[in-house]
Amino acid sequence: MEINDKSDKVLKKEGSAPGRIPMKARTFKGGIHPYDGKELTRDMPIREVEPSGEMVYPLLQHIGAPALSLVKPGDRVLVGQLIGEAVGAISANVISSVSGTVLKIEPRLTARGDEINSIVVENDGLFEKVSGFGEKRDYRQLGRDEIIRAVKDAGIVGMGGAGFPTHVKLSPKNPEEIEYVIVNGAECEPYLTSDYREMMESPELVLQGLSIILTLFKNAVGVVGVEDNKPEAISQFERIISQKRLERISVCPLKTKYPQGGERTLIKAVTGREINSALLPADAGCIVSNIDTVISVCRAVSLSTPLITRVITVTGDAVQNPGNFRVPTGTSYRELLEAAGGFKGQPEKIISGGPMMGNALFSLDVPVTKNSSALTCLLHDEAAQEEQPCIRCGRCVSVCPENLVPQLMMKYVRQGDYEAFEKAKGMECVECGCCSYACPAKRNLTQTFKQARQQILAQRRREAK
Amino acid sequence: MTENKLMQVSASPHGRSSASTSRIMGDVVIALLPAAIFGVVYFGFHAFLVLLASCVSALLAEYAFERGMKKKLTLSDGSALVTGLLLGLNMPPEIPLWIPILGSFFAIIVVKQLYGGLGQNFMNPALAARCFLLISFAGQMNSFSVDGVATATPLALIREGERVDLLKLFLGTCGGVIGETSALALLLGAAYLLFRGVISPRIPLSYICSFLLFEMLFAGRGADWQYLLGQLLGGGLMLGAWFMATDYVTSPITKNGQMLYGILLGILTGIFRIFGSSPEGVSYAIIIGNLLVPFIERITMPAAFGTGRRQYVKKASKG
Structure with missing residues (x-):
């Protein structure tokens, strides 16, 4: 097997034992610095919202197979009750977050723009809970299978956006080969501060959730990656880590740059390892989880509370x-x-x-x-601008975190030459949007690639059949 | 509060930077102003008329063509103005005005619009027009004068084996086309472009370095710094390297390609200047370089993140 591990070299050069993360803010090549709009909400503490209207639970809120509905119209459900059951290898449970009556099960519009079969519940406003809800448990007493079962039962999926079922992520083929469990606290997406507020308001839950995950991977260290525009969060984590002597956990300050919180760019910044679209993080010895996901793991395992709220x-x-x-x-x-x-x-x-x-x-x-x-x-839609001719300025090339040449990829798609698009590594695109953002001619590069990638993937599926 | 009004949708990203084509072209015009102003002040009022004629006729040519072909008018993107200004700066100061006007029409209509307009031309329009004029009107295009007195260009003097005053070359008080004489003014403009992030130093620096190295090896003068600086500051190298070779449309888009392109231009310029019949060589070098851009891009495609040699491969299991 070819040995190509620059990561250890990087770490050694900076004078640290493997697994120790140097303090200098780390990053990746490319990326952009858009207006971040975080000042609107970064100092706004998390407020609870008690819904009163009808509740809609799509049976597919994750990557994989849709859950199977366990209820029928007229059934009474409680807070924390399993209403949709995971089926197949990759799927996730759906849990009711209110008490009330099931009205109907029908396709409903979701935020992704498609209609998904959903359980509609009339909220009775009582918030009556199932028995055992909120019971405290000591995760140190639990075995590996019990922890993964608790995560699965709680219906936890990656809450950073993709929604990959967490219990599947936590069960890689060779758990002993995992060297890093990375908590993604980069929050590089402009305007968003929910992860920041969670880090500021419940840092213990983040660290406990990470400790729980670390019990599954005995050779791993835990790293919380936080962009350096959140220094308060970084210092607060450091203080708690040293107070509680959490030896396996460290904080890695990351350079503030979009898309620092992308899975591949985050792994690159923290470990120096580069993976492509054909590899999973686990292939590079990494497990990456979002802040809210780790908190949900903590709640599910230590507090018997399934994933029924999010920030x-x-x-x-x-x-x-x-x-x-x-x-x-x-x-x-x-x-x-x-x-x-x-x-x-x-x-x-x-x-x-x-x-x-x-x-x-x-x-x-x-x-x-x-x-x-x-x-x-x-108030203003910046994307609504007319496309102008490409002047080949190369800004898309400079900002692409995947080191692609979006200008040529766009040319190939426009010519209908999907073969050339694939040859130009178009399938490595992560659709982060940097090229469209940076383009002075306002060309919709990312949008074009999205469409081309979908068509190519559909074609591959057809051919596989 | 919106009622049930449907909202506007589009695929992400929804944010756009403030960069725009017209702002980039505006920056290039600003960067060319020091050289243009110096040219007008040093060579006199006729130089101003030459610049004016080339700019106005470039804009006019673009307008007329797009109007005639019923295409969208693109004067506001500023690219025709840049072409006109660059062509004007490449004219001898006392040239009859109909020559730059003809050149502008050739640049805009033949080199740019007939190939599909902005972004589609494979040669730098201003340079292609200059070469067209050099071949067609060799006499007028090669007669240089200062204050009505015919002078030889510094490169021609160097070729004759004469010594040139390097300070004069740096400041620009010598013969040549309107925009090329003052290295100082050109470097000011180049610094502005670098500061604004409009150009990267990859092409100009690799161009200049490879040119100097080639001269050192093959000009038979060795590391004669007096000669090398004369080659560097006299003639069109500064204007060409910083403002023409960096033209986005006709230079490679890949980073390694830009280095290779610069090196290639340096070698070609060296060949034309040392072995060619004319003491100049920058324009022809860049034009030929333009033709090789698709090939250069093909052989310098970068390896995507996490692919090829960069891909992380697990070490063979320990023990």
Whole structure:
């Protein structure tokens, strides 16, 4: 096997034992510095939202097979009750976040823009819980299988956006080959501060969640990666780590740059290792989890509380009172927006997520799901600009974190030459949006690649059949 | 509060930087101003008329063509102005005005618009027009004078084996085309472009370094710094390296490609200046370099993140 491990060299050069993370802020090549809009909400403490309207639980809020509904119209459900069961190897449970009556099961519009079969529950406002909900447990008494079972039962998925089932991620082929468990606290997406607020308000839960995951990987160190625009979060973590003598955990300050929190760029910054689209983080000895995911693991294992709420930033210059909210999943975005005081002006664009990778919504009547992270409402839609001819300035090449040549990829797609697109490594694109952002001719590069990649993937699936 | 009004949607990203084509072109014009102002002050009012004629006719040619072909008008992107200004700066100061006007029309219509407009031309329009004029009107294009007195260009003097005053070359008080004489003014403009992030130093520096190395090896003068500095400051190298070779449309987009392109231009310029019939060689070197850009890009495609040699491969299991 070819030995190509620059990472250890990097670490040794900087005078640290393998696994020790140097203190200098680390990063990757490329990337952009967009306006981050975080000042709107970064000092707004998380507020609880108690929904009153109807709740919608899509059976697919994750990557993989849809969950199977366990209820039928007319059934009474409780907070924490399993209503959709994971089926197949990659799937996740769906849990009710309110008590009430099941109204119907029907396809409903979701934030991604597609209609997904959903369980609709009428909230009775009592928030009656299932038995055993919230019971304390000591994770040190639990075995590996019990921890993974608890994570699976709680319906936890990656809450950074992709929604990969966490119990699957925590069960790689060779657990002893995992060397890094990385908690993604970069939060590089503009406008979002929900992860920052969680890090500031419940750092113990983050570190405990990480400790729980570390019990599964005996050869791993835990690293919390935080961008250096959040120095308070970094110093707070460092203080707790040294107070509690958490020897296996360290904080890695990262350079503030988008997309620092992308999985591949984060792994590169923390470990020096580079992976491509054909590899999983586990192939480079890494497990990467979002802040909210790790907190959910902690709640599920130590507090017997499944994933039924998540923290969402409601922000943008069109929102009356931007802030951070802990919202039960299933709540509609419309109700969430009302909690933030509604609009103060007519927005041109409403986005589920942030402006770089979020999905534009045409209606607010979609439910908050496990992988929702923000509701960004903008008075002005910067994307609505006419495309001009490419002048080959090369800005797309400079900013591409995947070291691609977007200008040529775009040319190939426009010519319909998908073979050339693939040869130019177009399938390595992570759709981060840097090229479209940087383009002076306002060309929709990322959008074009998204479409081309989808077509190529569909073609591959057809051929595989 | 929106009622049930449907919102505007599009695929992400929803943010755009403030960079724009017209701002980039504006920066290039600003960067060329020191050289243009110096040229007008030093060579006199006719030089101003030459610049004016070339710029106005370039804009006019673009307007007329797009209007005639019923295409979208693109005067506001500023690219025609840059072409006109660059062509004007490449004219001898006392040239009859119809020559730059003809050149501008050739640059805009034949070299740029007939190939599809902005971004589609494979040769730098201003340089292609200059070469067209050099071949067609060799007499007028090669007669240089200062204050009505015919002078030889520094490169021609160096070729004759004469000594040139390097300070004069640096400041620009010598013969040559309007925009090329003052290295100081050109470097000021180049510094502005670098500061604004419009150009990277990859092409100009690799161009200049490879040119000097080639001269050292093959000019038969060795490391004669007097000769080398004369070659560097006299003639069109500064204007060409910083403002023409860096033209986005006609230079490679890959980073390694830009280095290779610069090196190639240095070698070609060296060959033309040492072995060619004219003491100049920058324009032809860049034009030929332009033709090789697709090839250079093909052989310098970067390895994508995490692929090829960069991919992380697990070490063979320990023990």
